[in-house]
Amino acid sequence: MIVAISQISPKLSRDNFDLHIEEINKVKEEADIILFPELSMNGYTLMDSVYEDAFDLNELNIFSQMSGEIDIIIGAVTKEFHKIYNSALYFSKGKLLSVHHKNNLPNYGMFQEARFFFAGEGIKTFDTEHGRAIMIVCEDLWRSSTIDFIANEKPDIVYVIANSPARDFDEGMLGIEKQWTRLLSTTAILSGAHVVFSNRVGFEDGLGFWGGSKIIAANGKIAQEAKLFERELLVAKIDRNLSSVQKYLLRTS
Secondary structure (H helix, E strand, C coil): CEEEEEEEECCCCCCCCHHHHHHHHHHHCCCCCEEECCCCCCCCCCCCHHHHHCEEEHHHHHHHHHHHCCCEEEEEEECCCCCCEEEEEEEEEEEEEEEEEEECCCCCCCCCCCHHHCCCCCCCEEEEEEEEEEEEHHHHCCCCHHHHHHHHHHCEEEEEEEECCCCEECCCEEEEHHHHHHHHHHHHHCCCEEEEEEEEEEEEEEEEECCEEECCCCCCCCCEEECEEEEEEEEECCCCCCHHHHHHHHCCC
């Protein structure tokens, strides 16, 4: 299985279709799936404009059409009836296969998501051509209940999309990246799954996003990672056909 992670810097607007289409077209002949960051279709600091910038699901049909050649995961503000969500959407074989609405909305310091979004309810496992999958959005993983759910479900692959700003610099090291790596590695070790993490880059309203997108193997070690603070299209191979015994041996190695 070939995975592409598109570490982009989206505009703070609805005008991000061309950026996504360009990235998909670059890898559609070599990759099985492409993964974009959280809110890749909108940008992060939308605040009150979430209502006018939210997408009805049928407005995203271009990704259903393009998913005939490659599976696609995007992040977008979506609306269902009167509710606005921070969502991850998985398109495959010409249809929208699964939607996850972010459950845990941060509302402290630089984060004000709970003021503008409704919280999703629960996490689900779904089947794809590339194995059993789970999608989660950023803060969702910072809950022990989420990691416990993933560990019990034993998926083949976990997709994590994020908009994580740079913070906690310590002796030239980026503290938030170290914390994220621990969370991703713990998730991989406890579930036996590959964990694919896509984080954006660029600046937006005083926030700088650090990138550092990663693929974590079942033993919790970093298999591939993208650069910090730079746009990158990372393409890597994942062996999704590992047996339970092989995954166990990886975790204990």
